[in-house]
Amino acid sequence: MIILITDYGMVDPYVGMLKSRLAEFAPSHLVIDLLHDVPVFNAHSGAHLLAAFANGFPMGSVFLSVVDPGVGTERDAVVMLADGRWFVGPDNGLLSVIGARSVDTRHWRINWQPEVLSKTFHGRDLFAIIAAEIATGHFPHDKLKAVEKLNVEFDAGDLARIIYIDHFGNAWTGVRNVPSNARVSAAGVTFKHSTCFGFVGKGEGFWFMNSVGLLEFAVNRGNASSTYRLKVGDPVLVERLN
Amino acid sequence: MIILITDYGMVDPYVGMLKSRLAEFAPSHLVIDLLHDVPVFNAHSGAHLLAAFANGFPMGSVFLSVVDPGVGTERDAVVMLADGRWFVGPDNGLLSVIGARSVDTRHWRINWQPEVLSKTFHGRDLFAIIAAEIATGHFPHDKLKAVEKLNVEFDAGDLARIIYIDHFGNAWTGVRNVPSNARVSAAGVTFKHSTCFGFVGKGEGFWFMNSVGLLEFAVNRGNASSTYRLKVGDPVLVERLN
């Protein structure tokens, strides 16, 4: 299974071009569009989202992860094996959070270039081919060089900011493991806790631990982002009591 | 064939997580993204859309249908077999319109829970597994209990309101079988009839019976929703003459 997580957007032709290349090099492999709307250019949000999603997927999954505003410049391209799952993408921090949170990791630098390499679309021309080869079980030893670690490593602790806003207006943060009695604030508002939407009043805001283990703000049958003017990057305050 | 109709949105990671679960339990089954933009939280619109779409799909199709603002509360989760097609979703009315319009229906309550069940994402953790098992032909008798009928049943007659607005700005209603000489109004405007776009002037509004049998408002090479300020929920007046 090849899982795509990018900032390419779902409506543009980038995902289709990338899948055409995957179909060529791994014709019988299932490809899952997990998320193509990582906040644009935001490898930091992307790194925390990738870390939250990864554990929900089976061993052997190959994550093709591209949030890559530095495409075409000197940043490295890398492959990482972390606790049994594969990650392919730019060495700009995007893979570093799930890497640091894993027990067992190995890294390779991609030191190969295809004959035709667009300056702005390494996802299609470089990363897709490497990911497809790994998915088919033909590890491309000739195209990779083992390295000790990633070049760019983000802080792997919780990120106390809003990292994603979904189409319901729910605001995801990079904060994990918050007990229900914690005091949680954002945008100057302290939110109540609920386990799910139907247990608060219609139009009422609350926070909950979402389905991938991250603290999230929502409004029952409403839009938290517009109600509280929450946006990606906003800080979040979590006070754990006792 | 497993057909998805939800309010999850296409751009968020919900569909991808759900498909990962389908791939695990029904690995070789085709999954069709029919519609992930049912108006959010709007099981009423969803029920009329589902009823309009269902007949266009082959016998044996499994519709995984989730518009579920009450997820995590006490609403039931159900399976319905209606005229040879399967429907899996919450018992909040969403499945009731196609059910009431079918000749032959059977119903089951899902009385099983997976080991890990997110409070807010039963689509991934519960409904997807049941839908996948049905699609593979292994009917999950041990997880279901036959029941007489659904708990929540909407009026199954036509819904004389706008239930969906597409990206062209076309406004779908829940009204069927309108003869071309009917007098049709919405937003204070009486619209002319046409069979298709090219038979009215550029920029001109009209109504037509759309490709799934519902009355729809459109503007030739324009946007009916913005031109006439039509929005989901607006009433529609249909006067059948003679």
Place this chain on the structure above:
Amino acid sequence: MIILITDYGMVDPYVGMLKSRLAEFAPSHLVIDLLHDVPVFNAHSGAHLLAAFANGFPMGSVFLSVVDPGVGTERDAVVMLADGRWFVGPDNGLLSVIGARSVDTRHWRINWQPEVLSKTFHGRDLFAIIAAEIATGHFPHDKLKAVEKLNVEFDAGDLARIIYIDHFGNAWTGVRNVPSNARVSAAGVTFKHSTCFGFVGKGEGFWFMNSVGLLEFAVNRGNASSTYRLKVGDPVLVERLN
């Protein structure tokens, strides 16, 4: 491989209904969503986008191409074989640019109608069936009539206008083969050239030749469309020096 390029949008149910029909007539064929957001009703932009994409796909690919505001009127429906790739769609100019740029082309008019043909959705009821039959290798001789040429032919030279704006705000044009020392302007601004994003300052605008060979405007970590108020149809000025 069947490749979809339409103005149907990704969020609406049109693509899912079309894929259901493809699944029925070509059950084991890979379908790629290349682009469903061709500017709406804009066969001219669509023709130049299709021509730019086509060469990136393997021989034998079947492009199901639908931008068809005249659906239901008297425009013809056609099949074209151009340099080893198949194209199915309306005869309204959409297929004409790639046709004119190809060395070896053949054309057929679709002179068949299915029993049930929606007046407004030939993509699902007509084009999908023809495309599926071609993809499976059963060329539908009985449904087609060879013709000399297309009825509607656009100018196949470069189109010096903006033809697409992606979700990053990057503005694509219909201009090919521009050397890096050319003088390029749009919206009254002369842009500098760069090969990729990371070689200009953050927030700085530039032009580059994109991954399908078209001149494109962008802003490093910003939005060129909103920064420079670029929109589809805007003229572009390219002065080749020497």
